[in-house]
Amino acid sequence: MLGFKGGVLLALLATLILGAAATAQEFPTKPIELIVPYAPGGSHDLTARALTSVAHQYLGQPMLVVLKPGGGGAVGSQYVIRAKPDGYTLMLGGSGPNTTFALVQKAPIGPDQFTSIARINYSPAIFSVRAEAPWKTFREALDYMKKNPGKFNFANTGTWGAADFPMRMVARAAGVEYNNIPFDGGGPALLAVLGGHADGSFLYTAQLLPQIGAGKMRALVVTDTRRLRDLPNVPTLREEGVDVVFTQWRSVLAPKGIPQAVVEKLEAAFKRMTEDSSFQALIKQLGDEIQFQGGKEFETTWRQEWDGFAKVVASAQK
Numbered sequence: 001m002l003g004f005k006g007g008v009l010l011a012l013l014a015t016l017i018l019g020a021a022a023t024a025q026e027f028p029t030k031p032i033e034l035i036v037p038y039a040p041g042g043s044h045d046l047t048a049r050a051l052t053s054v055a056h057q058y059l060g061q062p063m064l065v066v067l068k069p070g071g072g073g074a075v076g077s078q079y080v081i082r083a084k085p086d087g088y089t090l091m092l093g094g095s096g097p098n099t100t101f102a103l104v105q106k107a108p109i110g111p112d113q114f115t116s117i118a119r120i121n122y123s124p125a126i127f128s129v130r131a132e133a134p135w136k137t138f139r140e141a142l143d144y145m146k147k148n149p150g151k152f153n154f155a156n157t158g159t160w161g162a163a164d165f166p167m168r169m170v171a172r173a174a175g176v177e178y179n180n181i182p183f184d185g186g187g188p189a190l191l192a193v194l195g196g197h198a199d200g201s202f203l204y205t206a207q208l209l210p211q212i213g214a215g216k217m218r219a220l221v222v223t224d225t226r227r228l229r230d231l232p233n234v235p236t237l238r239e240e241g242v243d244v245v246f247t248q249w250r251s252v253l254a255p256k257g258i259p260q261a262v263v264e265k266l267e268a269a270f271k272r273m274t275e276d277s278s279f280q281a282l283i284k285q286l287g288d289e290i291q292f293q294g295g296k297e298f299e300t301t302w303r304q305e306w307d308g309f310a311k312v313v314a315s316a317q318k
Contacts, residue, residue: 037076073097
């Protein structure tokens with residue numbers, strides 16, 4: 001038999017559970033912030049704005065892009081980690097800040113600090129050289145690097161960045177050496193290759209496809225598990241005998257402790273957004289493809305990436 005106090009506690013607990021369920025059922029009742037941990041104009045910002053352009057139809061509330069750049073993505077990430085776990089503060093995270101930067105800087109902004117909601121899309125890197133370069137295939141470029149250690153001039157877009165990291169992975173897997181030349185971003189790196197000041201770089205579709213179309217650049221290999229829609233004749237690294245996969249993903253992340261019912265509601269809404277024809281058209285304009293994954297599936301993908309990248313970082317920091 002329960003005493004009076006025990007009965008009161010059970011009643012209070014039941015009220016709290018019912019209240020939480022009702023809150024989750026009503027969610028959302030106000031606008032949702034989608035934090036982008038980068039400056040305006042980049043691929044994350046553009047993807048976020050494509051999402052917010054259709055979000056109201058599937059959430060019943062507007063979604064607002066809030067830019068919080070700084071610290072290699074750490075500023076925005078920490079903001080979301082510390083936010084109230086109610087579903088109203090989300091982040092469009094990425095492998096740059098939330099895997100690479102987190103590992104290199106030992107920053108607590110990785111998979112243990114977030115609840116994964118959904119992966120929206122990702123961009124593989126594309127190893128490219130100028131059109132008149134002597135290497136017609138990636139195997140030829142690798143053979144040159146093996147026979148001429150440190151002679152291939154690689155245009156790096158920033159230490160541990162979107163070009164540097166996949167090249168480190170390739171060098172580790174293939175046993176080659178190269179001359180790493182730093183540039184301040186993908187634009188300067190592309191110009192260096194076009195101008196003959198560097199031999200090649202890992203670049204991305206938005207900046208590279210126009211140059212390939214103009215006959216100025218040649219793509220040799222992609223870092224995805226499959227060939228790209230826009231470059232069907234360019235093989236993957238695995239097809240070329242190098243067991244490396246590298247993608248820059250964009251995924252919706254939430255603070256730890258968010259109610260599971262809210263997680264499920266958000267995941268379903270983002271899935272419907274990625275199926276929206278106008279959203280798909282916007283992503284296609286960016287040269288990307290939608291590769292949706294639900295929260296649990298993406299968390300598995302993220303942790304596999306985390307473990308693989310950790311080995312590269314540890315090897316480089318010895």
